[in-house]
Amino acid sequence: MAKFDETYDWVVVGSGAGACISALVMQQAGKSVVILEKSPFFGGTTAKSGGVMWIPNNRFMHEDGEPDSIEAAMTYLDALQELDGGDAPGTSQEKRRAYFANAPKAIDFLCEQGVALRRGPAFWPDYYDELPGACKTSRTVVALPFNLKELGEYSDKIRPGFAPFNALLEEGMQAGHARTNPRAKKIMGRIALRTIRDKLLGRKYTTAGAALQGRLLKAALDAGIEIRLQAPVEELLIEGGNAAGVVTSTEGQRKRIGARLGVLVNAGGFAHNQAMRDKYAPGTRVEWTQAADCDTGEMIEELDRVGGKLAQMDQMVGYQSTLSPGWEQAYVAPGAQGMTGKPHAILVDQSGERFMNEGGSYELYCETMRKRNQSVPAIPSWAIFDRQYVEKYKVADKYIDKTIPDGWIEAGYLHKADTLEELADSIKIDPAKLSAMVSRWNGFVQAGEDKDFHRGEREYDNCGFVGDPFSDARSRGTIERGPFYAVPVIPGDVSTYGGVVTDSNGQVVGENGTPIGRLYATGTSSASVMGNVYAGAGSSIGPSLTFGYIAARHAAGLNSDHGGQND
Numbered sequence: 001m002a003k004f005d006e007t008y009d010w011v012v013v014g015s016g017a018g019a020c021i022s023a024l025v026m027q028q029a030g031k032s033v034v035i036l037e038k039s040p041f042f043g044g045t046t047a048k049s050g051g052v053m054w055i056p057n058n059r060f061m062h063e064d065g066e067p068d069s070i071e072a073a074m075t076y077l078d079a080l081q082e083l084d085g086g087d088a089p090g091t092s093q094e095k096r097r098a099y100f101a102n103a104p105k106a107i108d109f110l111c112e113q114g115v116a117l118r119r120g121p122a123f124w125p126d127y128y129d130e131l132p133g134a135c136k137t138s139r140t141v142v143a144l145p146f147n148l149k150e151l152g153e154y155s156d157k158i159r160p161g162f163a164p165f166n167a168l169l170e171e172g173m174q175a176g177h178a179r180t181n182p183r184a185k186k187i188m189g190r191i192a193l194r195t196i197r198d199k200l201l202g203r204k205y206t207t208a209g210a211a212l213q214g215r216l217l218k219a220a221l222d223a224g225i226e227i228r229l230q231a232p233v234e235e236l237l238i239e240g241g242n243a244a245g246v247v248t249s250t251e252g253q254r255k256r257i258g259a260r261l262g263v264l265v266n267a268g269g270f271a272h273n274q275a276m277r278d279k280y281a282p283g284t285r286v287e288w289t290q291a292a293d294c295d296t297g298e299m300i301e302e303l304d305r306v307g308g309k310l311a312q313m314d315q316m317v318g319y320q321s322t323l324s325p326g327w328e329q330a331y332v333a334p335g336a337q338g339m340t341g342k343p344h345a346i347l348v349d350q351s352g353e354r355f356m357n358e359g360g361s362y363e364l365y366c367e368t369m370r371k372r373n374q375s376v377p378a379i380p381s382w383a384i385f386d387r388q389y390v391e392k393y394k395v396a397d398k399y400i401d402k403t404i405p406d407g408w409i410e411a412g413y414l415h416k417a418d419t420l421e422e423l424a425d426s427i428k429i430d431p432a433k434l435s436a437m438v439s440r441w442n443g444f445v446q447a448g449e450d451k452d453f454h455r456g457e458r459e460y461d462n463c464g465f466v467g468d469p470f471s472d473a474r475s476r477g478t479i480e481r482g483p484f485y486a487v488p489v490i491p492g493d494v495s496t497y498g499g500v501v502t503d504s505n506g507q508v509v510g511e512n513g514t515p516i517g518r519l520y521a522t523g524t525s526s527a528s529v530m531g532n533v534y535a536g537a538g539s540s541i542g543p544s545l546t547f548g549y550i551a552a553r554h555a556a557g558l559n560s561d562h563g564g565q566n567d
């Protein structure tokens with residue numbers, strides 16, 4: 001009997017952005033490739049996402065005449081690691097340098113393959129933009145909106161995104177400030193006209209992550225790459241210390257597939273696996289994740305079984321949410337960052353105390369809630385806001401100043417009262433404490449400085465994603481005009497952020513610290529090159545793409561530039 005049923009040069013497990021680019025690199029190098037995706041949809045959580053990639057020093061910044069460099073990005077990420085207490089196992093100076101040297105090249109490579117990309121919203125600063133080397137505009141790259149019909153028989157095979165329309169991300173962000181941005185109506189009108197035109201012409205546009213994955217799938221299909229859906233990988237085959245192939249099963253038929261040059265695991269994390277959460281990130285809940293339902297962690301367990309070293313497994317890409325009645329039916333649960341980071345709102349724990357800068361990164365926000373909860377009940381915490389807030393901004397994706405959605409008050413979700421003291425009573429917080437907290441906040445707003453947590457001092461706090469760049473208040477506004485309101489906020493997530501340790505070639509590192517030959521991993525199957533921090537928008541997909549690119553080049557024996565002095 002043959003050892004393998006089939007053999008390819010490069011076998012890819014999963015279909016994140018790293019999977020796609022690695023397949024394109026290999027195909028172009030004349031190697032045979034197969035992508036094995038377990039779900040009926042291509043694209044993973046990446047397709048469901050915003051599709052933003054954090055790519056310092058990218059070609060679009062250069063085109064805009066904005067200086068950036070590997071050194072600046074290194075300075076920034078080094079400073080972030082120092083803030084976090086040193087290098088986590090999934091990162092190192094060498095690996096970060098490899099990332100920064102290759103991320104812009106990965107983007108150049110995709111552009112050469114005809115994948116239409118552009119700079120992300122120009123006002124999306126790094127999340128710790130007060131640190132040296134940080135960027136105060138945007139290091140992000142995104143895909144242009146994509147007509148799924150271009151995929152032919154695959155047009156309904158991309159995992160649905162959360163933004164199935166023909167709009168740029170910044171248009172969506174600007175239109176989101178419908179009541180303070182004078183241009184919002186015009187932008188919405190433009191999007192509506194495009195939608196009508198597309199309908200008439202039989203186009204099916206999508207944007208964000210689904211556009212990115214749609215465009216990558218199109219490039220892969222055009223290049224003749226073999227893609228198998230509903231082909232779960234059940235086993236990694238290791239022979240003589242090297243990856244030799246995988247075992248997959250399609251329509252109940254098990255197959256051993258050999259891999260001459262290597263196996264790349266880009267199979268996501270474990271956001272939908274409660275047992276793994278209980279083991280590695282206790283206190284977090286499957287129900288709170290927005291990751292795609294295929295994110296079930298079995299390949300991380302398999303990487304562990306074959307001797308890979310796991311690290312940063314307690315890390316999540318946190319995303320604060322407020323679970324309004326009926327949220328279970330929503331494809332993406334209502335986010336709360338755009339709430340408590342906006343003027344006229346703060347977040348307090350169950351003792352009524354404010355405990356963070358509500359404007360910072362969503363990853364840090366949720367981690368701070370989880371840590372706080374170890375000493376003071378803080379899950380859920382309470383978003384506290386006033387009439388001024390509801391006249392300008394949404395609560396759980398809805399304007400509530402004119403009509404409160406049915407059941408919100410009855411279900412105990414929204415609390416509303418004429419005075420702060422009554423509001424405190426309603427959410428079982430000491431009225432004197434909540435009033436004092438709000439007075440303190442109002443004092444900071446009037447003085448123009450948040451002395452406790454420095455909210456509003458970063459550019460990021462004031463950007464369109466978090467604060468309100470269209471109002472003078474930007475991210476700070478008093479809470480003083482009744483009625484007053486409160487809704488619960490929980491530390492949700494958009495994916496997990498730990499996995500197997502890989503080196504600067506994307507090779508899986510074993511428990512003994514040496515790489516397992518021909519076995520590669522990228523994306524949330526691996527421990528992030530960012531360590532325990534989230535540097536800026538796109539800190540998950542940017543590295544997933546880049547280490548897919550690096551891994552394929554390494555396995556194919558192509559010259560790899562790791563940004564070192566000797567390259």
Ligand SMILES: Cc1cc2nc3c(=O)[nH]c(=O)nc-3n(C[C@H](O)[C@H](O)[C@H](O)COP(=O)(O)OP(=O)(O)OC[C@H]3O[C@@H](n4cnc5c(N)ncnc54)[C@H](O)[C@@H]3O)c2cc1C
Binds near residue numbers: 013234525538
């Ligand atoms: C609403 C939302 C918005 C987000 N926005 C952003 C953003 O803009 N930028 C950013 O960086 N991050 C964002 N994130 C987070 C980001 O989407 C994820 O962290 C990232 O996409 C994970 O990508 P990945 O490369 O690890 O693989 P994934 O995209 O998760 O793909 C993994 C694939 O592997 C498949 N798979 C799993 N097991 C197997 C198996 N045994 N055999 C075969 N296939 C398997 C899965 O079915 C899946 O299709 C967002 C997330 C959400 C939910």
